[in-house]
Amino acid sequence: MNVSEIAAKAKEASYVLAALPPEAKDRALNAMACALRVHADEILQANQLDLQATKEAVEAGKMKPALYERLKLTRDKLETVIRGVEEMVELPDPVGQVLSATELDEGLNLYKISCPIGLIGVIFEARPDVVPQIAALTAKSGNAVVLKGGKEAQHTNDALAKVLQNALSTVPGYPPYALNLIHSREESAQMLALDKYFDLIIPRGGNSLLAYVKANTKIPVLGHADGVCHIYVARSADLQMTKQICTDAKTQYPSACNSVETLLLDEAWPEPFKKDLLEHLVKHGVELFGGEDIAKLAPVSGPVADWHTEYGEKKLSVKQVKNILEAVEHINRYGSHHTDCILTANHDEVQVFMDLVDSAGVYHNASTRFADGYRYGFGAEVGISTGKTHARGPVGLVGLTIYKYKLYGNGQIVADYVGPNAKPFTHRKLGSK
Structure with missing residues (x-):
């Protein structure tokens, strides 16, 4: 057949x-x-x-x-x-x-x-x-x-x-x-x-x-085409939480489309924290890519060839940004509108990030790996949609x-609702049928 x-x-x-x-x-x-x-x-x-x-x-x-x-x-x-x-x-x-x-x-x-x-x-x-x-x-x-x-x-x-x-x-x-x-x-x-x-x-x-x-x-x-997911570590991020979430998002299942591919570090986050985080990732088998500023914090394998890179393995692009707005701009420019996360203790930053990042999933203090139909309680998923059709996300x-639309009538015709003596529509909201 x-x-x-x-x-x-x-x-x-x-x-x-x-x-x-x-x-x-x-x-x-x-x-x-x-x-x-x-x-x-x-x-x-x-x-x-x-x-x-x-x-x-x-x-x-x-x-x-x-x-x-x-x-x-x-x-x-x-x-x-x-x-x-x-x-x-x-x-x-x-x-x-x-x-x-x-x-x-x-x-x-x-x-x-x-x-x-x-x-x-x-x-x-x-x-x-x-x-x-x-x-x-x-x-x-x-x-x-x-x-x-x-x-x-x-x-x-x-x-x-x-x-x-x-x-x-x-x-x-x-x-x-x-x-x-x-x-x-x-x-x-x-x-x-x-x-x-x-x-x-x-x-x-x-x-x-x-x-x-x-x-x-x-x-x-x-x-969805790509899973270029980001985690932005804001200046108020808790170190232990950051290490735990970033490690999970990169190493728990590296080939998944919701695995983090780019780590954005706020310049104002303490340098000892940055070194501790990056060394922790390296110890868990993650290969880092970044500029000279990142190389001063931890071993890197070279610069990032393309910020729109989905590695699908234990590799991670790392960049420092001046503030949350630069982080948002980077994500919206280079991301795939899949799932992106902010790690912060500042409520105002959470709201800015949630509102401005144009992705199907926008997270606060949680691993990007949660972007999944089963974990969302959908039972399963047919995939992730990053477009803006009738369905988005898992x-x-x-x-x-x-x-x-189901219309239930009793002999009504449109002619009665037009002209100088037109009957008015009620347009009253009803309960379920």
């Missing part, structure tokens, strides 16, 4: 999914979680095949080590994903929510109701845990999906998709072709051309992937819904 045929069937499935009751969707989630746990061994075995091939590519210099880390699926990581699917059952159904209700006139009531987007295409690189996460999110939000993973994770993706598709087939009333997987670049290009079927494309990968997708489709695109269940 070619991509156009898959998309046509998936589109039909999306209409069925939009009307599924919450109980059916939750049953689908439980079935998927159970199947993932039962078939964990074969999924991990498939992942080992992908890891071996990727390891050889890394050793040959054809792939970055960060890609290998993103590809790795451990038993603990899989169990975390499974628990996320199970916890999604407890979340409220995002579909059918009354967002607003207005009486236009007596007996003529307008409701704004949340509904699924429809058919979503997701193109992603390396991370195979994307498959069950997105399968669960689209199931709960009533969307159909076509997934296209990178060739480096093909064995793992195939195993996951097979397990999940078989699980969904056991749920009464759940339509076939709700969850689909394609493989090749040619199929990806065909998907991007099918604007008559797809309602949204979500790329999860680097800047080149996002640029390619945007240049080759008429379908709306939701995603895109969870609500981000996979749109809305429609």
Whole structure:
């Protein structure tokens, strides 16, 4: 079956999914979680095949080590994903929510109701845990999906998709072709051309992937290009808190898009504090890049080649700034509008930073690694959106819904509301229907 045929069937499935009751969707989630746990061994075995091939590519210099880390699926990581699917059952159904209700006139009531987007295409690189996460999110939000993973994770993706598709087939009333997987670049290009079927494309990968997708489709695109996250250490920052947060943000999972990539130090922060912080990072395996002023504080590997750099590993750009306004200017100029943080004890500085930094996530005294749908309580996420569309930041269940207007009348016609004797509209706010 070619991509156009898959998309046509998936589109039909999306209409069925939009009307599924919450109980059916939750049953689908439980079935998927159970199947993932039962078939964990074969999924991990498939992942080992992908890891071996990727390891050889890394050793040959054809792939970055960060890609290998993103590809790795451990038993603990899989169990975390499974628990996320199970916890999604407890979340409220995002579909059918009354967002607003207005009486236009007596007996003529307008409701704004949340509904699924429809058919979503997701193109992603390396991370195979994307498959069950997105399968669960689209199931709960009533969307159909076509997934296209990178060739480096093909064995793992195939195993996951097979397990999940078989699980969904056991749920009464759940339509076939709700969850689909394609493989090749040619199929990806065909998907991007099918604007008559797809309602949204979500790329999860680097800047080149996002640029390619945007240049080759008429379908709306939701995603982020880079994760150039910053931490600004203000002059009143507590040293121990700063060491703890910066270390977590850089070393807890360096290849994540919410890992900090640039550290901005206020010139007025005490020099002994700066030396202590930077030496602490170096002891934790972080390689520093900065100018001569930074080299006087700690060992650096050289100057920063480009302030808009996403290392994806234990490397960190470091710069001193005069004040909070210079920090904000740097972040808005060189950042990726993903997640940026200020460390300070000054409330006024917090408000300035929060208001002026133009990012999807703006933090105070917390690691940038919190930028995640699971940690936000969304159950999971389809990705991070740094754009300014209907969804921004981690895109969870609500981000996979749109809305429609439902008008309930009793024979009203527009002609009665125009002309010299026009009836007036009441436009009175109502409770939910």
